[in-house]
Amino acid sequence: MLNRCAIFDNDNRLRKTDICLRIGKMRFRLCFWLILILPLTGQSQVVINEIMYHTEHSSQEWVELYNAAEDTINLQNWSIADANFSPKRIISTAFFVPPGSYLTLVRDQAAFETQFPQSDSLWVLEPEDALPALNNSGDVIVLYDAELTPVDSVEFSASWGGDRGISLERIAPQNPSIDPQNWGSCLDPNGGTPTRKNSISIQSIDLAVFDENIRFEPAIPRESTSYVTIYALVYNVGLMDASGFRVIVRDSTQQTLLHEFVQETPLAPGDFIEVMTVYADFRRGDQVIEVIIDFDTDQNPQNNRAQQLLHVSPDAGAVVINEIMYAPHPDEPEWVELFNRTLQPVNLRYWYIADAQREVVLTDVSRVIPAQGYVVLVDDLPTFSAVYPQLDTAFVWQPPEGLPTLNNSGDRLVLSDRRVVRMDSVQFTANWGGQDGISLERINPDAAATDSTNWGDCLYPEGATPLAPNSILAKPVDLAVLTLTIDPDEPQAGDDLTLTATLQNLGRTEVLNFGVRFEELTTGEVIADITVTTPVPPNGAIQDISTTYPNAPAGDYQFQARIDLGSDENPANDAATATVRVGNPPIDLKLNEIYYEDDPEWIELYNAGEAAINLSHWMLADADSTLYAIPEDVPLVEAMGFLIVTENRDQFLTRFPAASCPIIQMERFPTLNKTEDEVRLLDPYLMEVDRAVYRVDDPAHSGNSLERRSPTADPSNPANWVTSVALDGATPCAENSVFTEVIPEKAVLSVSPNPFSPDGDGQDDVTFLTLSLPVNLVDLTIDIYDVQGRLVRQLVNEKRVQANKYPQQWDGRDDQGDPLSIGIYIIFFEAINWQEGIHLKGKATVVLAKNL
Template structure:
């Protein structure tokens, strides 16, 4: 390789008109005297005279001398500087140099010190000014000059290249001087994306164009395929040495290798050599264009392995560079050039031993690089086109039917190669048929049912009509008219006649069938064909899977937080008889776990246990499946449960989270099995003693019909009715069951019906408020029984509630009759009450003005009975009938000495009697204040007086001041009168008897002694 060409550039005056244009520095053999330097006067008007000019290389300097042609160079003219001993009459350039060229010699026999492969030249004018300079390395072949390409371009390395002509172009335009118009495709710039495409596909061709001429041009790119123009594109105007790129989508293309020609079309282009380039596009051949028809993987020891192919294309094809592979990829078993015609066999063998067995018309190929040894047990056979496309392939094993010395033949030459049922062991006498029709050719008439019905839909719903697609292969040579029947047990469900296709064609017969019940059903398909030579493949049994309705099984209970004596479990209830074969369940990971194959029946419980810990705690009548491993663990905070039928359809599911009713050691039960499983309001924590009800009815299950009276919402108005008031009872009824109902409500008191009302239908989960008015009731506490009557109510425990109505007593039903409020430490405050009627005083009370209430016990009082209340138990010592005394040392209202009040309250809080006393009332220390008559108003001081009996009080007895009626006339009697208070025990005391028609009066009594004083 020659060293790189290097141009050394030196300072040149701007006014210089003379330039170097060509150097001949190396010729074959000796260079002398044939070295030359060509210079050019670039001025268009001025001649340049070279007298006194010198040329210098790196070693010496030479003066330019007149050799008989003068030293003046006309405008736009060339001059040659030759060695001093060059012979004009016989020199190497005698027939090359034009006559008008100015020939100049140097003043000795060599230019400088002789031009070398790596040298420099400098041209000076007579004043010693450097006019031009040039440096180079050896880039030109011997005998070829170094030429300047463009005279108007800088004197740089890219602008100097070797001449195209031997001996160069002295005195004339350089051989490398550009054409005026010269467009070129940039060398090696063409590419395809992609370089290999599918049949019928397109690609993009990419390239670059350069203007190698002197003038601007515009043109177009033309792409041809086998001389057919397939695409053109116009280019923008391109200036000198500028480049532009193009991208053109081309196609579509048929399979094979396409040599694409790219042409640059430019008007008046002087150089067409660089206007054309080409590139190859690969288009993959169609798969199955060749098909494997026979192979021989297990020959006898004397025989070669072989593979037979059939070509199914319409035009002859060259298989050059096609490749055969086995299971290995690092092989290179390629075919030589060989033309294969339509429908033609060709044999590829390990060697030529079988050549005599093959007809002369059948191509026989031994691949370049050898034959892939086929394994006896199993291997792959692959045919690849030149672009690596697998055209046909198979992976064989013992199912393909080969044996030692016997080939495997395809039954149908145009069938798919990879299906083992398309192949049979050769039945030929010699065990093989290379180049001939396979011995396992079909029967003349032979219809074959292809296994596997295609159901539409794949899994019909229950009772949904559906269709099946039956595939019938014509395995025989002749087409036929046949009939199909589909039966279920002995019932024919559908029959259809059809016409077959040609040999190897599959006919798809769609048949409509009625709906089936959910589950798996065996269908028998029979093919009836007159004259069928092979009945072995005329019948087939397939399984129809009809998906179950959603909630055919219903999730009913699950346990996510068991204790050590419990297991995680899932329970569901079956709504119809079914077989659990191929059923599954999962958690939210949806990795289904099989449910064991078992027949279950309507309303059966099925319990899936995570282990056997609580096996004995499950009702043995249930279907119990224990998973010692593989049970999908139920997360504590949230998870999901899915039940799948044999079709994979979700039959029931739920997704729970931390908001659901889930508790440790207790299962979560559904209120009703038929309720929606994924609604948390339909689930509740179990109430059974062992924390679950696995395998049996849920402890919290809602009844079919269950009406309930809601005790907590019961109310009545008014709250405390008077004896004359009717009472409105507000009764709330809830439907706790799953069916709507209507009914009646009854109200009773001591078996006496007080009211009744009917109500219209209440939907499940709804409530209804019913208002019943009961008539006035007597004063006291009344316990009303309220009953709900609903037809077929399955739970009576919530059909009755009670209401307690307190009917207030009339004012004066219990009256204040005596009280002691002013006392010393030897006496006790008390209040005496008297009943005006028979009554029970439970819940009644006594209060003073402070509001402090002393509550009465459960005590029955008859009319006229006394009832005494005190705050000191010592008071009982004064009483003979202690049953009528209520003592409360903490709650008795302390009676103030000066002013206070006394209030008697019935059980409703109603004031039945009251008084407010002050200093004006008849109140004396240690003596009670008594009412003159029980009927007198308690709050009038005139109704009261100070007790006059010896003890100063009469609790529990008739008041000392009491009277039945006031006398109409008054009288006063004294006895004895006169009396003698002298202490002799005789008439010492004066007794006064009076009857006064007043409750209170003041008597003036005058007592005189014996002298009248």
């Protein structure tokens, strides 16, 4: 942004014009001294114009005078003084200085001419009384005429300008000497302009370009950046319009012309133009971009050329952390190996490496890591060389501030380039690998450093591979079958099986045009040969390949997927297998009744499905997992039918002669525990079809079978098994006496008929009470109250009874056997299972009526 601000003196006359520039965060000021009409002190117009006061030796000091008058001035008997105000005669004879001319007063003319041999010696004078010695921190200089009248004076300080070997120059002779804004450091490469015009004087024709006004976008380009836009500002710092000049932009490192531009339109004083060009063919590293103004009439060519360093950094990941020795043997050094992934060398000057605590520069001199090469950073080079004497120490560097100390439990490492832009980083722990003198190696330098699976222990006997390929380095071509999956995972006969091979490219190059074979290993059947033409990217990319095995019959299968890739360098991971058992269609065969008493033990099976079931090669097992085969010639279990398996068929029929379903005697029969046990029903593939878990809580009911309450409830829940309440103690080949479709979640008391009429007419003379509970054995009470709350009948008061479907009837009489009057009666029940901590209560109402 360009602003102009006029500055006036005390007489309200224009003194100077400032042009202030702001470019990003950079600000500087160019001062253009224009039309100034200020009286000078004394009668003459000779001024102090340039001062060399800060030199290595006082003999090199000098002061330049300038005749700004229109007449020639005679300096005979003029003198000069410093802060001591003791005038030193310049010359006692006539010495004439023409208008617009310069005279340089020196302390030692020989020393001066050695430093500025190009100066006009006719206008170099060593004062007769010697030039006063000047202080490096600043001083006072007073010029006197022959009458010792002050002609000009200046009291300057080091802050005004001038430095070791660089003079302090006056910008405008017409402006006051005492104004620090009228002075500045010499810009001439020689450090001074004695006997000629000052380098910072305002010229009539003066175009300028400055280093700080050359910028790049992006400011930090990378090797993969498509192009860099170069911007440069060209200023007219002179007093007149300028046109017809040429601006050249070039890469002076590669000697490449980037842009050439001719400004035909006049550029007014104080204005500027912006030159822009695009650079696409840059290289990695440092390039000097130069902007040149070609203008023959420019009176100050010293500011016609500027340059800026364009540093092109490698792409992130060009150089990576490749191996870390963070837990070495005692008296051995820690070290970190870097690897250059690119095909060009990389200069690591002013690159940085940091751990969790501190950051250090790798090298402060120009040193390169070779293309596809290694560098090892160490904290103690002599000790490292003693441990690894065979290594080329040209690529073993000890950073100037040493290597950060690494923690044996794990640490964090960050590699940054000279712009402190992150190149690579890893935060590792001890469980990644690398302990007890074994290095932590990177498997694939092209894959992420942050992935713990990309690191591991060095496998070589030496325990490390500095300046050499890692022992676990990923191969260029390595395609692996990670897994083979089968869907569905529990198939039934007739299902189509989808086989999916998950492939991973563990190598460092892309692969394509390879084959995948699917086969069934037990039969050798080739299911599919698939050619894959889709590229699989390197560094861990995943790709799934699938095929179908249709209409699979029941049985056991072992499938394999194998890669066919001739260039694969690691065939050990080219195949994967998977097994599956294809079962029969869903079978709804239930363990329905268990008789665990002797003479004989037996188990009832119930087919709740719609098709007959062949039990050939089926098995039974009890809690000890011993298998017991059901005979092969067993008849079918018909739909909705029963089948009994027993240890002794004859004894069973003696006990239950009316049993009407198939009775099968097994060669070996499981021995059932009389207190608690488990029975499992297995199909020919040993897949569990049903399981019964029972617990006998009431020894008083010994001799009765255990019946399944609900075929749909969980058979492994002991609450689903209840002692039979049948008169015969069991219900083989028939519906269970405790059968219910659904086990209630809470206690349910039902009364039927309701109302009932106990009048002896043979119709509804009694009502039946049925109680369903979610538990088996309970202490049970059932009491009947009238509407006034009086107990009229205690129907049940028993311990450890089988309450489910507990059949009770009430004839409408009280405890004394007397008939009760018609009305509403309330039935209360309470059931307690002390073992399971269950306490249930409930009630129901019943209407006692009589015929009118």
